[in-house]
Amino acid sequence: MSIAKIERRLFGTDGIRGIANRDPMDAATALRLGQAAGRYFSRGEHRHRVVIGKDTRLSGYMLEPALTAGFIGAGMDVVLVGPLPTPAIALLTRSLRADLGVMISASHNPFEDNGIKLFGPDGLKLSDAQEAGIEALMAADLSQGLAGPATLGRASRLKDAPGRYMEAAKASFPKGRSLEGLRIVVDCANGAAYHVAPTVLWELGADVVSVGDAPDGFNINKECGSTAPARLAELVKERRADLGIALDGDADRLVLCDEQGRIVDGDQILAVVAGSWKRQGRLQGDTVVATVMSNLGLERHLQDLGLRLERTKVGDRYVAERMREIGCNLGGEQSGHLIMSDFATTGDGLIGTLQVLAVLVEEKRLASEVCRCFQPLPQRLVNVRVPDGAASPIAHVQVQEAIVAAEARLGRSGRVLIRASGTEPLIRVMAEAEDEALVVETVEGLAARIRACAAAEAGAVTDGKKGRQKGASDATGQLVTAA
Template identity: 60%
Template sequence: MAGKLFGTDGVRGQANKWPMTADVALQLAAAAGRYFRTDKQEHRVVIGKDTRLSGYMLENALTAGFTSTGMNVFLLGPVPTPAIGYLTRSLRADVGVMISASHNPAADNGIKFFGPDGFKLSDEAEAAIEALMEEGVPPAQPQNIGRAKRYEDARGRYVEYAKATLPRRTRLDGLRVVLDCANGAAYRTAPAVLWELGAEVISMGVEPNGFNINEDCGSTHPWQAARRVRETRADLGICLDGDADRVILIDETGRVADGDQIMGLIASRWKDQGLLAGDSLVATVMSNLGLERFLESRGIGLERTAVGDRYVVERMQQGGFNLGGEQSGHIVMTDHSTTGDGLLAALQFLSAMVETGKPASELASVFEPVPQKLVNVRYAEGKAPLEAPEVQEAIAAGEKALGKAGRLLIRKSGTEPLIRVMGEAEDMDLLEQVLTSIVDKVRAVAG
């Protein structure tokens, strides 16, 4: 192999280039099939995908790899990532696979694995699968080759599952909702859930063509949805990403609310209702300092982790917590789901609107964020900007300048060739100066 396959969220890259080739996908599936097939009983794998054109190629390659080791394959078609976690457990499968690059452009794709418990695989399991790939996986005997079939009821089952996360009495009658599905995996399921609960749904991003996923739409580009909210006088805007595991909300004024505000609201409500396990929220180092201060005022602890929803989930499992997530909009509620679910988080917010009678603008602004700025710098293949002495010196100087009045977080993205330079400080002018100095150095060596 050309290098380590698994990153912070499965295997990811540009379609038809290593590692996102049909050949690698076949070998990966064969290794995963061998890893999970521990005896001679029937073994199952469920495979879902988002709406990228390359999903067809990877779906067929994965199917060939799994069936070659004797695994029976259930093909679910386009479904949200959280549906894979749910259906892996519900169908008693040994492994679940989602073909998606989440919020990335259409040219990218990825492969995410879920264990039989519906949770993403551990580092150890991923390393074991890579090791099996290196060794080579012997195929099953001809009489033991697996079967593959389309499972037609996947979307309907997820729709019912999503509705069941709200009390049966809860209806969304009278609420007008703009829903942007990013031309992605939830383009059928999310509108159906909201409509069946009684909302008036104004859908956007529900015409995927294989190339337009996340293109000027969805959670990474919520501005068109914000304009639509204002134009239609909607009560709320919901922006999902390409695989619907994250969400950004828009209040009735067109103001955007990120994952920190959503988590703050849910944590506060669950604390009052006695539902918040451990009276704590799990979030990453990216979450705003304002969230931390708000939670402290409500008697709620904040457990911080490295960036990545898998690290959030690991800490939740270790500590017995049931609520966690990321500022980007991954909200994990383990009472309902094993991974981030943008639609379920939006339903919790809509439930709060119904129960309190308050507008979205009041519920989506539970704390005043400390000024924060994030700059992404793309780097060329083979470059390592953060290792350059001049970059390290600029970071050290920035930390000294901010002192206790702010903080810096500079890291390499685990899903894209980007250096993420983030800072927080009450003094925005000082923050701008510090970030500009660091970003200029990073760009100079990024290639």
């Protein structure tokens, strides 16, 4: 069977993700993934090596040994580094000359979920073709390709892994500068950066107030971190801090909070860094790469600076791929993934923070002045849950007609974006335009149509199944502000 024709079942937009101890996020699948990925990346006669890191979820203790057993069975040596940010795993994969890097994390999801992200020897997330190749091996007979008793791999722990990452992060901050005199609140989301992020900021001279730094296996992302920054905003004002930082569970993305308690999203952070690097002559190609979710306000702001915004589909790995294709060194997502290829191969919340702090230090201005680069256009996002077993309602003729009508109403002053989530059973409905009332009306109308079609599809699927009510659906939408 041709790999190109294989439909990826396990891999989404950011690796494999699911409920812990349920297929596909169970020990059996993790073991088989280790065996398949080990075979896929075992090329050449050298001793093969894989780096495995994780965040602070309880289920990491289940998945880590299962993956380790799979890789050892494939003849790979395993280097275990414990809880560290995702970008640290990408860094260590390259610096240790490993063949593969693995991060066990479900990013911003609650503790019940977990995930597995893979990095190639270059520290880059795998391409669609590579993921399809691994899935093909998982579906085949692996028994013939595993190592013999004398060629099994070995496992060891790298004790200085946190220090290696922290030194690399500090090296991204301008030489000769410090954070002395700045008070910074950092919310580590009870996740992978609970130790390294506060330590780096303190070693650079800041007065650090650290929260979300006491993981217990269950509290990762719980009412904290980049998806719940309200507590951070209050604490910034209460402690009269100069800046607040909220990371997610694996610390590959961030949102900021200025001294007035206002949240700063990834689009504004991209604008800050792009403007600074443009003035310094460091921005390659006068281009910033972002996804289709980024606000039109960012695009217009960059145009005013003589810069171009290149858009990709959602997923930071697609941003990174496009950056490499066009020779660009800055990209990211509105959600807070910031990819700065001068320093890292993947999104890095800590390094992104340090680049904004460098601007504050260099320009001696308040965060509220630096981090509000443009006025976002009104933008709204609703998530519509797709019932189990139901097909995506996006292609439904009624949904398509509603989309065409919505686009005609918004005209050139706005846009509509409907997409299926790559990590959750959700349809994301987004619209933006200069007229906020029209945006809200458009999103609510489209969400209602999608919700109705999803419920009808669920009814068709479950009709006649014992114990289930015809038409039952948990499809719900939550209106959130993305601007």
